Amino acid sequence: MRAFRGEAIRLSSVWVAYSGSGRPAIKDVSLTVGMGKFVLLTGPNGAGKTTLVETCLGILKPLKGVAELLGVNTKSIKVVEVRKLCSYVPQDFMRPPYEFYTAGHVIKLGLAPLRPPLPYVDNLNDRVEEVANLLGIRDLLDKPIGALSGGQQQKVFIARALVRKPKLIFLDEPFASLDRGSRELVARIVRDYVKRENATALVVSHDTSTISNLSDATVEMNGGRILKVEGDLT
Ligand SMILES: Nc1ncnc2c1ncn2[C@@H]1O[C@H](COP(=O)(O)OP(=O)(O)O)[C@@H](O)[C@H]1O
Ligand SMILES: [Mg+2]
Structure with missing residues (x-):
């Protein structure tokens, strides 16, 4: 950048x-x-x-x-x-329980503004995993976002904010x-x-x-x- x-x-x-x-x-x-x-x-x-x-x-x-x-x-x-x-994590981020897309999907969405052509992202999944590891939520990536606790969701949304650097x-x-x-x-x-x-x-x-x-x-x-x-x- x-x-x-x-x-x-x-x-x-x-x-x-x-x-x-x-x-x-x-x-x-x-x-x-x-x-x-x-x-x-x-x-x-x-x-x-x-x-x-x-x-x-x-x-x-x-x-x-x-x-x-x-x-x-x-x-x-x-x-x-x-x-x-810029990334913005607003105050009221909680997703309702019926939302079925996964934590991994949510984090990946943080990369959406970079498309196309994602100039400095070689491997999207590596980026997502790297930031998930950093926040200690690697094991949540395949879980539906609505099924996570408030604290877990908060970490997912912070990961989404960081993933696009x-x-x-x-x-x-x-x-x-x-x-x-x-x-x-x-x-x-x-x-x-x-x-x-x-x-x-x-x-x-x-x-x-x-x-x-x-x-x-x-x-x-x-x-x-x-x-x-x-x-x-x-
Ligand atoms: N959407 C809104 N419509 C009208 N007034 C608002 C709205 N959002 C906030 N306010 C008012 O603006 C002031 C500042 O609110 P806010 O910025 O949310 O404060 P804080 O984030 O420090 O709690 C408050 O008086 C609040 O009532
Ligand atoms: Mg406020």
Whole structure:
């Protein structure tokens, strides 16, 4: 993949409001995150964390201000292209019990944006197995996704996010269904990935204890604003 030397994320005085909602969900937020960073985004329910993530991805557009993803204004049509270099594991990922496609299928779908011509993927199944081994879910690959526990599904969706080797990865509450040991495992895998590939991860979690010692920086939000930044974002 072409090396990217600019900033991963740049928000300049961004305001975001949901249509029909009287008040903005994000107010005058400015944030710059460089490449190679593992960043924790924290704050209470309703603080605006998910809104911020979806604004970075260009799923939500700023009412005022400018949002840039990998150097591209999210209001530009080119955002569709840079979004292919990003992975997003949303907050509510659980699949219903009747869904029969396997964990292996789900992980492989993470490679879909690379088609065609899959320039740097020699063997799809090797890639899927490699990432499944990393997360310790090799034995789940042939199981129907709907039959897996919340924690197992969470690992499958994190594997799907990593399999395409994104430049930027957004994880929204990825630890919610995981036990303590799995939280640390997942946090370390993502951190090591970021450092190895010079990628950037923005991880939303209230559970600061799991990753605050691994992260380069912590961003704390409340009431749609950034209250505090600790550490090194760039
Ligand atoms: N789809 C939506 N429509 C209207 N308001 C929303 C919607 N999603 C979130 N909000 C509001 O935006 C604010 C921020 O929400 P959110 O970004 O989900 O917070 P967090 O992820 O930190 O819990 C909250 O006041 C919430 O009620
Ligand atoms: Mg949220």
